[in-house]
Amino acid sequence: MNKLLLLPLVLFIGLVAFLLVGLRHDPHEIPSPLINKPAPAFQLKQLQDPNKTFSAQEMRGKVWLLNFWGTWCVACREEHPLLIQYAKTNAVPIYGVDYKDERATAMQMLDDEGNPYTLTASDPEGRLSIDYGVYGAPETFLIDRDGVIRYKQIGPITEEAWQKEILPRVKQLSQ
Amino acid sequence: MKHFVLIILVLFCTGGAPVAKEAQSNEDPKIEQRMKALTEQLRCLVCQNETLADSRADLAEDLRQQIREQMKAGKSDQEILGFLTQRYGDFVLYKPPVKATTYLLWFGPFILLVAGTGVLYRYLRHRRELIQDKPLTAAERKRAADLLRNEIG
Numbered sequence: 001m002n003k004l005l006l007l008p009l010v011l012f013i014g015l016v017a018f019l020l021v022g023l024r025h026d027p028h029e030i031p032s033p034l035i036n037k038p039a040p041a042f043q044l045k046q047l048q049d050p051n052k053t054f055s056a057q058e059m060r061g062k063v064w065l066l067n068f069w070g071t072w073c074v075a076c077r078e079e080h081p082l083l084i085q086y087a088k089t090n091a092v093p094i095y096g097v098d099y100k101d102e103r104a105t106a107m108q109m110l111d112d113e114g115n116p117y118t119l120t121a122s123d124p125e126g127r128l129s130i131d132y133g134v135y136g137a138p139e140t141f142l143i144d145r146d147g148v149i150r151y152k153q154i155g156p157i158t159e160e161a162w163q164k165e166i167l168p169r170v171k172q173l174s175q
Numbered sequence: 176m177k178h179f180v181l182i183i184l185v186l187f188c189t190g191g192a193p194v195a196k197e198a199q200s201n202e203d204p205k206i207e208q209r210m211k212a213l214t215e216q217l218r219c220l221v222c223q224n225e226t227l228a229d230s231r232a233d234l235a236e237d238l239r240q241q242i243r244e245q246m247k248a249g250k251s252d253q254e255i256l257g258f259l260t261q262r263y264g265d266f267v268l269y270k271p272p273v274k275a276t277t278y279l280l281w282f283g284p285f286i287l288l289v290a291g292t293g294v295l296y297r298y299l300r301h302r303r304e305l306i307q308d309k310p311l312t313a314a315e316r317k318r319a320a321d322l323l324r325n326e327i328g
Contacts (some may be wrong), residue, residue, distance in 0.1 A: 031264060033264040034263075131262065133236055136220075
């Protein structure tokens, strides 16, 4: 009988444990169904030179990052100096997709604040962003030599994410 | 006065234009209706407690436009849902599909109901045994009678 009296307490502790685990999850981080799938193909105009295009196909054989950003996006501006810092290490090339933006404003920002991108493509209507399931810029995809998405960072690549998530994967994929 | 009213009217009309544009778009009403019915079952990823039909987020507007275009191109609702889950995952669906990872979600409540009924049944049976009348022995009966008599006396 005494054991039975403890049951509600045990259930309660179990419930608290569940809720605690739930609190640690960020509801804005939704696992992407694109992980370990081929990166959606595209061909977009280059931001700096709209007469030229950039396509994912050209990147075959390379490990690279594809970063979705826009000048209107506050978190992207926060991430910008970090990206410049990461780009300087030459660990992995960073390609940008300027997403739902004015070309002139975007070029101005890269001129004023520095340009971490090997190349930037324009996605003025956000079509490519929809293909990549982007819902909260900045978002960054790590793509391997075979053109498969290996990792997605939702929100800015913090120093911690760079060290713990991006770099180890880049190393492993570059072997 | 007449001019003033006119100015106010003009201001209101131009000010309201961006909102009115979407409400009274010259889209095919059939497609609009289908689009609304479909997007009401979908979650907007930017503001997660809103449906794609209600959300004013930029992304929601773009997605509605895409859905509209795909409907015009003759895609079925199922194909459009496939297009969206392929990109955003099952999370966009307010009604998740029944599959191995969602069995607990779908059937968990029924398992709890059955287990709860079982526990309740056992408890009630146990209780019935506990409260079964046991007749008093002669000594107990005499003691009770004595106690009652003293109480009155």
